[in-house]
Amino acid sequence: MNPTWNQQLIKKENKTIVLQLIIQYAPISRADIALKSGLNKGTVSTLVAELIDEQLILETGPGVSSGGRRPVMLVFNEHAGCTIGIDLGVNYILGILTDLQGNIIEKKRHTFIPTSFEQTLKQIHNDIQELMSKAPNTPYGIVGIGIGAPGIVDNNSSVVLAPNLGWKNSSIKEVIEEAFQIPVVIENEANAGAYGEKMFGLGKNIDNLVYISTGIGIGTGIIINEKLYRGSSGFSGEFGHITINMYGETCRCGNTGCWELYASEQYVIQKALELQLVTDDNANIEQIIELAENENEQAIAILKETAVHLGMGIVNIVHALNPQKIIVGNRLSGAKPWMEKTVQDYVKNRAMTSHQSEVKVLFSDPAFPATALGVAAFSVEHFLKRSLEKSIPTYE
Known part of the structure; x- marks a missing residue:
């Protein structure tokens, strides 16, 4: 029968x-x-x-x-196949090739300032090709490609809005799938970072956490009861656009005084330019961190001021979500020696006592590719789901 x-x-x-x-x-x-x-x-x-x-x-x-x-x-x-994870930053691209357990086989990171959607697609295409060329022979080959994008990604993997990239309603998934004939997963980069930390990093064995991605902008990924919280349409976690200064600068999102204008890489660079610590030609967070390492007092003051602003938003997150752990990752995590304690002290002094009993605020390792690992893990999960579905025969 x-x-x-x-x-x-x-x-x-x-x-x-x-x-x-x-x-x-x-x-x-x-x-x-x-x-x-x-x-x-x-x-x-x-x-x-x-x-x-x-x-x-x-x-x-x-x-x-x-x-x-x-x-x-x-x-x-874990050697049955490989997957590729791409962290698409506003000013960099990081790609990794992993096995099915998230062990990194190959990593490629480079500075990239996009001038158009088409140029970005071409660079991503080239990076994927290079990573694929390094893949070992496995029974299933490359099982999936994951891309973390800095913007609002809906439940259909469409980039609805990426203000720091200048993208709107972009169909990156379809283009990459057609080029490589491999399933593609697109996810908000902070969501992917939260999942990467949960699976492989500081979030292991933590049921409720928030990951804060601090690059040119700020994104947040939320894990509740061990599950990634995406919201009803996939748009959760846009804490970078909460207002902390109602009379502040205009954000690329169109609002005024957004948190990411005062607590991100762009703020550090802007202040360093104003003080002529760096020039337009070489302005990046690594330069300011190098100055701080050489005990430049102005650079250290900028990082500590940014840390205070970061703490303001984190206090709101603590009050709103009451997580066990908040992990600060991406570019600003490289300034951990000058920022982490300032952020921790600000949260301790400003958050309600009832919300402080469990929460820990930690900076991630700047070399840890949380977003790339997160989207790679999503791709593996999709592959396993497809494999199990294919193995069940259909009957008339």
């Missing part, structure tokens, strides 16, 4: 459970999978056999015996 649609759905769900348990608890035995999942041993054995045939999992050495024969242990086959 042919399986019914409900039976097919149940099998897919059970197979997903088995694979997730192997990914999470590897090395793990079939018996332990049955115990943790509540599935009977026969079902587990059948599903494990299918996953081995599909090269998504592997049998490894024997485990520890609990009284009988030593069990055969199972692990996720």
Whole structure:
């Protein structure tokens, strides 16, 4: 008798459970999978056999015996394929090639100042090609491409608005998919950064966190109850455009006095230019950090002032979301020695006592590619979902 649609759905769900348990608890035995999942041993054995045939999992050495024969242990086959993650910054592009567990095989980062949407697409295309050329031979090849964009990305992976890039309603997903014939995921870069920190960085084992991406602008990614919070249309996390100065400068978004105008890389550079610490030709955050390293008092003062402004917005986030941890990443994280304690002190002094019992504010490692890892992880998840769906036969 042919399986019914409900039976097919149940099998897919059970197979997903088995694979997730192997990914999470590897090395793990079939018996332990049955115990943790509540599935009977026969079902587990059948599903494990299918996953081995599909090269998504592997049998490894024997485990520890609990009284009988030593069990055969199972692990996720992280070398079954590769994925590419692109962090598209306003003034840089960072690309990584990873295996299916997020281990970085190749990394490429370079300064890039886009002049048009078409020019940016061409550069992304070239970077992807270069990363693909470094990929090892694997059963599934490049399983997906993820791109983190600094703007509002809807639930259909369309970049609705990226004011710091000058983009509006841009169809980057379709163009890249057509060029490489590989599934593409587009995500807001701060959302991707939050997920990258949650999976691989300072957010491990944290249920509720906020990631603040501090580049030319400010974006925030929110994790609630271990899940990325996107909002009803995918537009959550635009804290960079809360008003902290109602009489302030006009933002590229059209509003006045936005947080990102006073607590981002652009503010640091603007102040350094006003004080003639740098020139227009070489103005970047690395130059100001280098000046601070050489104990330039003006550069240090700019970074500390920026840290105070950063703390203002973080206090609002603490009061609004009450997270366990707030992680500051992207470009300003390189100024951690001069900014982190100032931010922490400001939050301690200004946030309500009731909200301070758990929250920790930390700066990420500037070399940690949180956004690129996050979109790469999204691509792997989409690949595994597609693989499990394909493995369930359809019946008339």
